[in-house]
Amino acid sequence: MAGGLAALLDDVAAIAKLAAASVDDIGAAAGRAGVKAAGVVVDDTAVTPRYVTGFTPDRELPIIWRIAKGSLFNKIVIILPVALLLSWLLPWAITPLLMIGGAYLCFEGAEKVWEAIAHKKESLAEQAAELNSADHEKKMVSGAVRTDFILSAEIMAIALAEVADEPLLSRAAILLVVALAITAGVYGVVGLMVKMDDVGLHLSQRASAGSRALGRGLVHLMPKLMKVLSVVGIAAMIWVGGSIIVHGLAEFGLDQPEHVIHDVAVAAGHAVPAMHGFVEWLVTTAGAGLLGLVVGGIIAAALHPFVKHKH
Template structure:
């Protein structure tokens, strides 16, 4: 009897260790998949604060919460099942679909660059007077969730490409974990960003210490700079990630010259810079991928906004 009990306990120990290892593998895979989606995440964090402009401070967090819930629904109820079905029954479509998403990122990033260089602005503006604030709020939330759907699709596609070799159940757990963690991180950061000025103003107006008042004023001054910085980083990240997806996808489809050229330059930089070779080589790869993204995105942007104009049609 003791022998049987010891054997049973030993079996349980082995199963527990295997389960723990499996959970650890899922965590590592989820982290790897989430890291690949960094460009989209940064842009999401940079874009979302604009959706709470024109609202009173007491409505900012509720609106962000509504957008975050919509984002989770996008990821877990729509995109996750679609991604799993596609990867299980039509895996050969993953690379072309991922490249389509990568091209969209290139286009978004290039369009922002063109606008900064003096090109016409495209999309909605906030200059029209607001007649019904409740309706305006619903429309703003709806628009944000629609935009999030595109960004979430990119996140899930990029993440799925990283875990395509995992079993179906593991794939589902990993993608769900990535979706939840990224949503919490993005909208948590967004909530902090949009409340920075309120926190700073509170610290300045309340009877706090001189140090606290100075810190509050620093927050007030930092807010616009932070949003500008996030916008720039988000644009660069989109071009880098989009360009990398396009180059890597082209290689998988048999067109290897761009991939080989970029990695050849990366190798030269890596070998020539000694201890900093790893970092500088990666930066070189990222920069060249970003250039590819900018070129492809500019071609798409010009095609979308110039060609229709030749026929007297609206690009929008």
């Protein structure tokens, strides 16, 4: 009896060790996959604040929470099962689907650029009325979740490519960890950024002269930073969309755009040896962004009569 119990306990211990090793493996693989997707994660973090710019402070965190829930739904309920299914049955379909999503990002970014250039300024009263309306909040959340869907799909696709050799259940677990970790990280940082002006206001009322100075600095800095992030977010949409299209075309044998951008970037890097890595990255980013702006502009121009008719 004692021998049988000892053997059973040994088996349980062995199973526990195996489970712990599996969890460690999943965590390590999720970490590697997350690092691979870091570039798109940064873009996602830059894009989101523009959707809460201008809202009253009491609505900022609720809006971010609504977007975060939509992002989790995108990743876990839609993208994760579809990505696993496609990687199993139709792996060739992932690239064209990503390219369609990239084209949407280009279109949305180009549309924002056009609105910034062509549309007249609204009065402060009109802006305040719109920003305080429930319809506007719903519209901004919906737009943020749609944009997040494309960025999330790119993040999950990069993560999936990193763990493509893992068994199906391990892939699913790894992608689930990536989805949860990245969503918490992105929207945690965004929430912190949009509330830093409130932190500054609180510090500005403290007794310490240093705290008051820091608080006043944050109060003056954060609105400017949010405006900058709004512009960066639009640029990020165009750049990510253009990059997706460039890489997708290369996978289908149309690698001329990728080669041209690469050759120009390398030449520019050689021209500035002290900063060649940064210059190459900057030129590559600008090339993908320019192509994305052209693609987005063409789509926006093609859809403009329908959008105008709708309104």
